[in-house]
Structures are given as C-alpha cells and as structure tokens.
Amino acid sequence: MELVLAIGIGIMTGSGVWLILxxxxxxxxxxxxxxxxxxxxxxxxxxxVKSNAAPLLGEGVDVSTLTDPVPQALVLTAIVIGFATTAxxxxxxxxxxxxxxxxxxxxxxxxx
Amino acid sequence: MSGWQQHLIIAPIVxxxxxxxxxxxxxxxxxxxxxxxxxxxxxxxxxxxxxxxxLANGGDFEGVYLLGNWPAPFGIVLVVDRLxxxxxxxxxxxxxxxxxFALARWHAAGAHFHSLFQFLLMGLNGAFLTGDxxxxxxxxxxxxxxxxxxxxxGSGPMRVKAGLHYIAVNLAAALCFLIGVSAIYGSAxxxxxxxxxxxxxxxxxxxxxxxxxxxxILGVVFLIKxxxxxxxxxxxxxxxxxxxxxxxxxxxxxxxGIYVILRLSLLVFGQGxxxxxxxxxxxxxxxxxxxxxxxxxxxxxxxxxxASYSVLVSSGTLLAVLGLSNGEVTAGAxxxxxxxxxxxGAFFMLIELVERGQDAGASVLAVTMEAYGDADxxxxxxxxxxxxxxxxxxLGICFAACxxxxxxxxxxxxxxxxxxxxxxxxxxxxxxxxxxxxxxxWIVALLILSGLAALISMTxxxxxxxxxxxxxxxxxxxxxxxxxxxxxxxxxxxxxxKAGPAMHYMEETVRNLQQPGTYIDAVINARRAGxxxxxGPDGGGGI
Numbered sequence: 001m002e003l004v005l006a007i008g009i010g011i012m013t014g015s016g017v018w019l020i021l022x023x024x025x026x027x028x029x030x031x032x033x034x035x036x037x038x039x040x041x042x043x044x045x046x047x048x049v050k051s052n053a054a055p056l057l058g059e060g061v062d063v064s065t066l067t068d069p070v071p072q073a074l075v076l077t078a079i080v081i082g083f084a085t086t087a088x089x090x091x092x093x094x095x096x097x098x099x100x101x102x103x104x105x106x107x108x109x110x111x112x
Numbered sequence: 113m114s115g116w117q118q119h120l121i122i123a124p125i126v127x128x129x130x131x132x133x134x135x136x137x138x139x140x141x142x143x144x145x146x147x148x149x150x151x152x153x154x155x156x157x158x159x160x161x162x163x164x165x166x167l168a169n170g171g172d173f174e175g176v177y178l179l180g181n182w183p184a185p186f187g188i189v190l191v192v193d194r195l196x197x198x199x200x201x202x203x204x205x206x207x208x209x210x211x212x213f214a215l216a217r218w219h220a221a222g223a224h225f226h227s228l229f230q231f232l233l234m235g236l237n238g239a240f241l242t243g244d245x246x247x248x249x250x251x252x253x254x255x256x257x258x259x260x261x262x263x264x265x266g267s268g269p270m271r272v273k274a275g276l277h278y279i280a281v282n283l284a285a286a287l288c289f290l291i292g293v294s295a296i297y298g299s300a301x302x303x304x305x306x307x308x309x310x311x312x313x314x315x316x317x318x319x320x321x322x323x324x325x326x327x328x329i330l331g332v333v334f335l336i337k338x339x340x341x342x343x344x345x346x347x348x349x350x351x352x353x354x355x356x357x358x359x360x361x362x363x364x365x366x367x368x369g370i371y372v373i374l375r376l377s378l379l380v381f382g383q384g385x386x387x388x389x390x391x392x393x394x395x396x397x398x399x400x401x402x403x404x405x406x407x408x409x410x411x412x413x414x415x416x417x418x419a420s421y422s423v424l425v426s427s428g429t430l431l432a433v434l435g436l437s438n439g440e441v442t443a444g445a446x447x448x449x450x451x452x453x454x455x456x457g458a459f460f461m462l463i464e465l466v467e468r469g470q471d472a473g474a475s476v477l478a479v480t481m482e483a484y485g486d487a488d489x490x491x492x493x494x495x496x497x498x499x500x501x502x503x504x505x506x507l508g509i510c511f512a513a514c515x516x517x518x519x520x521x522x523x524x525x526x527x528x529x530x531x532x533x534x535x536x537x538x539x540x541x542x543x544x545x546x547x548x549x550x551x552x553x554w555i556v557a558l559l560i561l562s563g564l565a566a567l568i569s570m571t572x573x574x575x576x577x578x579x580x581x582x583x584x585x586x587x588x589x590x591x592x593x594x595x596x597x598x599x600x601x602x603x604x605x606x607x608x609x610k611a612g613p614a615m616h617y618m619e620e621t622v623r624n625l626q627q628p629g630t631y632i633d634a635v636i637n638a639r640r641a642g643x644x645x646x647x648g649p650d651g652g653g654g655i
Contacts, residue, residue, distance in 0.1 A: 046298030099269040107273040
C-alpha cells in the first residue's frame with residue numbers, strides 16, 4: 001500500500017511539475033491542481049498509512065492500532081486553502097486572457 | 113501579568129479581521145465610512161502593537177497566549193517576544209502612511225481595497241505572532257491571498273500579468289511549504305516551534321535526515337518570499353507593477369520570510385547536531401542577491417524597478433548578514449531591516465508622486481482622477497497652498513533623503529544601520545585574535561558597492577527627473593499624499609537620533625534569540641487560565 005501511495009504521489013508530482021513549466025495558463029493551473037493533490041496525499045502519508053484504524057483515543061486502547069489524527073486535520077485545512085487559491089488563480093487567468101487576448105503566461109505569443 | 117494585557121496578544125489578529133469583515137457590509141460608494149473604519153482599525157492596531165512592544169521590552173511580560181486554553185504543545189499558541197513585537201510595530205507603523213496615501217486617490221481605483229488591506233495586516237501580524245508551523249502556513253496564505261488582490265488593485269494588463277506570475281510562484285511555494293511542514297511533522301511528531309526545538313536533540317538517524325530535508329524545503333519557501341537569488345525573478349515585476357500604496361506595504365512582506373528564517377534558525381537550529389543548518393546557503397545566496405540587486409539597481413531606467421531592486425539589495429544584505437550568525441552583526445541587521453523597510457515604503461510612494469508629472473503612469477491614473485477629482489478640486493488645491501515650485505522642492509528633498517537612506521550615507525538611519533553591521537563584522541565585534549574570513553570581506557565589499565550603486569542610480573534618476581525633463585509639467589500632489597512620505601522619512605530621522613536606545617533594543621532581541629531556552633520554557637510552561645497548577649496531567653508532559 002505504501003508503494004502504491006508513493007508511486008501515485010510521484011506520478012502526480014512529476015506531471016504537475018511538467019505542466020507548470022508549460023507556456024499556457026490552463027496547463028499551469030492543471031499542473032498546480034495535480035501538485036496540490038500530490039501534496040495532500042503526502043501530508044496524509046506522513047502520519048503512517050493504516051487501514052481501518054480509528055483516530056480516537058480511548059481508555060485501554062493500544063496506541064499502535066490508532067491512526068494519527070493531526071495529518072487528517074492538516075490535510076483538510078490544506079485542501080480548503082488550496083481550493084480557494086486555485087479558484088482565485090482561475091479568475092486571474094480569465095482576466096489575463098481577456099486583457100491580453102492570449103492564454104500565454106507572458107501575455108504575448110513567443111515570436112516564431 | 114494582568115488579565116486584559118494578556119488578551120492584547122491576540123488583538124493584532126482580531127482587530128483587522130473584524131474591521132476587514134465589517135468593511136464588506138458597506139457599498140463601495142460609502143467611501144468615507146469605509147475609510148474611517150480602515151483608519152480606526154489601523155490606528156488601534158498601532159496602539160496595540162506599541163503597547164505590546166513596551167510590555168515585551170519591559171522584560172517580565174509572559175507573552176504566551178493559549179488559544180482555547182489548551183496546554184502548549186497540543187493547542188495553538190501565540191507568542192510575543194522582542195522580535196515579534198518589533199515586527200508588529202514595524203508593520204503597523206508602515207500601514208498607516210500607506211493607508212493615508214491610498215485614501216487620497218488609490219482606494220477608489222477598484223473594489224474592496226480596505227478589506228484586502230486589513231486582511232493583509234491580519235496575515236502579517238498572525239505570521240509574526242504564531243508559535244507553530246502550521247498556523248504560520250495559514251497566516252501566510254491569508255497574507256498572500258490578500259496580497260494577490262492588492263497587487264491587482266487598479267487592474268490593467270501590466271498588473272494582471274505580474275499578478276499571474278506572482279500567484280503562480282506563490283502557489284507553488286505554498287505547496288512546498290506544506291511538504292516541508294508535513295516532513296517535519298512526520299519526523300518530529302510536532303509542529304509547535306518550542307516543542308520542536310526541545311525534541312530536535314532526540315531525533316536521530318533517518319528521521320533527522322527527513323527533518324533536515326523538511327526544514328530545508330521550508331527554508332526555500334521563506335527564501336522565495338524574501339527574494340533570494342535565484343528565487344527572486346518574480347519580485348521586480350510584481351513590486352513595480354503594484355499600485356504605490358500597495359508596493360509601500362509590500363516592503364514589509366519580503367521581511368516576513370527573513371523574520372521566519374531568523375526565528376527558526378536560532379530557535380530550532382541554534383544548537384545541537386543540526387546547528388547552523390543552511391547558514392552557508394544564506395551567506396552565499398545573500399551575497400549573490402546583493403550582487404544581482406546591485407546590477408539591477410544600476411541597470412534600471414524606471415524608478416519602480418529601481419525601488420524593486422533596492423528591495424532585493426535589502427533582502428540580500430539581511431540574508432548574507434544572518435548567514436554570518438554573529439550576534440552583534442545580527443543586531444545591526446535588525447536595525448537595518450527597520451530602516452530599510454521604512455525607506456523602501458516611502459520610496460515606492462514617492463515614486464508615484466514624482467512620476468505623476470511624466471507620461472508614464474499617467475494613463476493608469478486617468479481613470480482614478482476621473483473618478484475622484486475634477487477641475488474644481490484642482491482650483492481648491494492650489495488655494496490650499498501647495499504652490500508648484502514648492503511641490504518640486506518637497507519632492508526633491510524627499511527624493512534626496514531616500515537616496516541618502518538607500519545608499520547608507522550619513523546623517524540618516526541607513527548609515528547607522530550599515531555602520532552597526534560593519535562594526536560587528538570587521539570592527540570591535542570581530543574576534544581580535546582570529547583573522548577575519550574572506551567571506552566577511554566579500555560582504556563588506558558588496559555592502560559598500562551596493563551603497564555606491566544606489567547612490568549612482570539615485571543621482572542619475574534625480575537629475576533626469578528634477579533637473580532635465582520637467583518640461584513645464586509639474587506633478588499635482590495633494591498634501592495628504594506628501595505627508596505619509598514625509599512621515600516615513602521623519603521616522604528614519606527619529607531612528608537616527610534615537611539610534612542608541614534602538615540598538616540597545618536590537619541587542620536585547622538578539623540576546624533573547626540566542627537563548628532559545630527562555631522561549632521554550634515560556635511556551636511549554638505557559639499557565640492556563642483558571643487552572644491553578646501548571647503541572648497538570650498534560651501541562652508538564654512535554655518536559
């Protein structure tokens with residue numbers, strides 16, 4: 001399971017990095033979204049990967065059977081913030097498209 | 113420690129939050145109401161910041177605030193010590209002139225200026241106060257989200273293009289921030305800075321490698337914000353495209369990165385096996401930044417770019433000097449930080465006034481002028497007494513003062529700051545029996561050269577602006593716009609006159625930072641309200 005998670009994070013990060021280096025704004029925003037998915041999974045992973053484990057501490061419960069609740073709280077915050085900033089970036093992207101008439105990140109096409 | 117003083121600690125976050133939210137209820141046409149709320153909030157913020165500054169300077173103030181009354185390593189803490197109090201004061205002092213400047217014209221150039229401005233202050237203050245890494249991330253995002261809006265305030269293709277780059281860079285940086293934070297959590301099991309500093313000695317082997325890797329990634333994020341070469345190509349474009357009051361307040365944003373680096377490097381990586389992590393990167397990266405900024409300053413034609421590259425020179429100086437990890441030099445660097453932030457803030461606002469007489473930027477302002485002023489007001493304003501030669505004279509004097517401050521010449525505070533740093537490096541601060549390393553000489557040379565470059569380009573720009581090409585067009589400047597610039601320059605003058613007490617404060621600050629034990633104790637043993645014994649079941653658990 002760790003291997004699958006690691007490969008998933010790796011593929012998404014790699015694709016994301018490639019995409020944010022592309023010249024079109026749409027590619028950049030998709031790249032950033034992919035990167036944020038990868039980062040969210042990474043945060044989730046640092047608490048240790050466990051299935052069917054509850055994050056609740058009770059009387060007489062063995063700590064090793066529990067999952068760490070902190071990364072889950074962190075990832076929730078990270079998702080919300082990432083979502084908001086991506087939406088904001090989308091608006092700027094549309095404004096840039098409207099003002100410059102091109103979807104190139106520099107606001108003008110490169111001379112051929 | 114009395115009750116209400118303790119609650120002052122959270123006020124710098126709550127005041128702008130409430131003010132910013134309140135402002136959203138008012139329509140853009142109710143400009144006077146909005147302006148008043150914003151001014152009142154900023155003044156209250158300054159009062160609170162100065163009060164906290166006094167308390168922190170007093171010594172026996174327990175500046176730890178437990179949110180929700182949870183004990184320290186488990187809950188969220190806000191911490192006020194000398195360094196964060198200094199940054200709070202600097203931010204709120206810079207905010208007032210920027211706001212007053214904006215009230216003259218710029219706040220009418222787009223929607224929600226005041227709300228965004230207040231949220232920016234909230235993010236800044238939160239970043240200075242927070243005691244744990246994840247909240248640092250949250251406040252960074254609050255600050256950045258507001259800065260995205262402010263950067264594009266006034267709109268126009270230039271700003272939107274710069275904003276696009278700025279947002280993309282900062283979103284990528286935010287993702288790196290998360291990776292760094294989670295790597296640190298994965299290896300240390302805590303995000304509280306004091307707890308982390310305490311546990312770092314116990315972490316060994318692969319976990320320590322992960323921790324150091326996480327800290328390094330986190331460091332990259334702060335270096336992006338601080339503008340270290342080669343992570344700074346976004347900065348000149350963004351800062352020179354921003355509206356003048358926005359660029360003025362942005363002068364402190366690059367210092368947030370430096371604040372965090374200073375805090376973490378001395379608290380967490382001050383001693384132990386990981387001591388001095390990344391100091392060489394700061395040293396050489398900072399030197400490269402000074403060199404890059406100096407070349408930029410010399411090459412700039414437009415004043416806005418000149419000011420942006422001055423931001424880089426200032427950041428580079430601070431980073432390089434922090435990389436030396438010498439107490440006396442660091443105290444000088446703190447003084448330099450205050451002085452250069454005020455200078456650059458004033459300079460960005462001054463540039464807009466100076467350039468108003470020229471064609472560049474006139475088109476941007478045309479919309480605002482239509483919205484705000486008309487012919488009647490022009491007449492009125494002349495009656496108020498700002499006669500045309502007077503305007504030029506005042507602008508010229510302020511410009512010269514900025515030049516003197518940027519290049520670090522006497523008699524203003526830029527000189528005191530540079531002198532303090534140089535004394536620490538090669539004067540009495542240097543160890544007498546050891547030879548001074550080559551890197552220190554390089555920094556000394558770069559500092560002096562960057563000052564010379566600033567002097568050359570400021571002189572060149574001054575001659576071109578004030579003597580060569582006025583062509584009869586005199587900038588139309590309101591008193592309300594001139595006053596903030598003069599206030600900031602007057603503050604640097606005060607800083608020069610009061611250089612002794614100010615330096616004393618900086619030295620105390622550095623002494624505090626060099627003894628992380630006090631900070632850790634204060635946070636971990638912070639007393640919970642209404643709980644009689646500090647060592648409850650969890651209270652002393654971390655020790």
